Amino acid sequence: MLKTLSTFAARDGIPSLWTGLSASVLRQSTYSTARFGLYSILAQHLKSKSPTGQLSFWSTIGAAALAGGSAGVIGNPAEVILVRMCADGARPTPERANHPDAIRGLWRIARDEGLGTFARGLGPTVVRSVLMNVGQIAPYTAAKRALLANTSLQDDVKTHMLSSLVAGTVATTICAPADVLKSRVQAASKSGAGSSSLLQITTQGLRNEGPLFLMKGWTPAWLRLTPHTILTFVFMEKLQDLVNWRAINTPPVEIRV
Numbered sequence: 001m002l003k004t005l006s007t008f009a010a011r012d013g014i015p016s017l018w019t020g021l022s023a024s025v026l027r028q029s030t031y032s033t034a035r036f037g038l039y040s041i042l043a044q045h046l047k048s049k050s051p052t053g054q055l056s057f058w059s060t061i062g063a064a065a066l067a068g069g070s071a072g073v074i075g076n077p078a079e080v081i082l083v084r085m086c087a088d089g090a091r092p093t094p095e096r097a098n099h100p101d102a103i104r105g106l107w108r109i110a111r112d113e114g115l116g117t118f119a120r121g122l123g124p125t126v127v128r129s130v131l132m133n134v135g136q137i138a139p140y141t142a143a144k145r146a147l148l149a150n151t152s153l154q155d156d157v158k159t160h161m162l163s164s165l166v167a168g169t170v171a172t173t174i175c176a177p178a179d180v181l182k183s184r185v186q187a188a189s190k191s192g193a194g195s196s197s198l199l200q201i202t203t204q205g206l207r208n209e210g211p212l213f214l215m216k217g218w219t220p221a222w223l224r225l226t227p228h229t230i231l232t233f234v235f236m237e238k239l240q241d242l243v244n245w246r247a248i249n250t251p252p253v254e255i256r257v
């Protein structure tokens with residue numbers, strides 16, 4: 001990973017390490033807002049229908065999965081341009097698209113390749129989104145409850161950070177295969193490799209690289225996702241305290257374990 005970073009920095013300059021930043025912001029603004037917002041709405045609805053007034057474990061898992069899948073559909077165009085912009089630096093200079101930012105990149109793709117391109121990799125994206133939402137919410141809540149029940153830790157930032165560390169690690173691991181397949185599908189050009197189906201890409205990867213190709217990039221993914229998960233849950237806890245959110249009567253990520 002460090003070798004890759006140094007290669008990009010030496011070849012394209014240090015600013016190249018932030019390539020795709022606008023696409024990443026767009027992705028988070030659409031995908032993350034949708035998955036947490038939809039989860040809260042679904043959880044509130046399910047709680048209102050529950051005889052006990054509480055969410056069961058499976059109801060919460062179902063709400064998280066449905067919200068995650070819906071968010072995957074909403075955020076897929078941003079996923080496509082993000083992968084394209086990040087993969088651009090690895091291409092020979094004459095073949096680079098050089099999208100100046102995410103919005104203009106989306107416009108170019110729609111104009112040159114058609115709107116259907118934004119559905120490329122949708123299957124792996126939705127699967128990953130479901131895994132991510134469930135994989136973050138369940139481990140976070142389980143770890144938080146275990147820490148509060150079995151240690152002297154209080155319900156504070158330290159506990160939230162430790163619980164988020166567990167959630168980030170679990171989410172990175174279970175999402176790795178979908179991440180690899182999604183990136184390979186979306187990074188493919190319209191012709192050539194781009195004509196390969198998900199099944200063909202999976203078969204080729206297993207044949208040429210072995211089963212562990214599905215875990216390729218785990219370390220940089222963990223280094224990216226774990227701090228992101230920590231910040232996400234810490235801010236969610238604090239923002240909920242700030243606005244005194246009563247929608248579910250428990251934190252938006254709370255599930256019964």
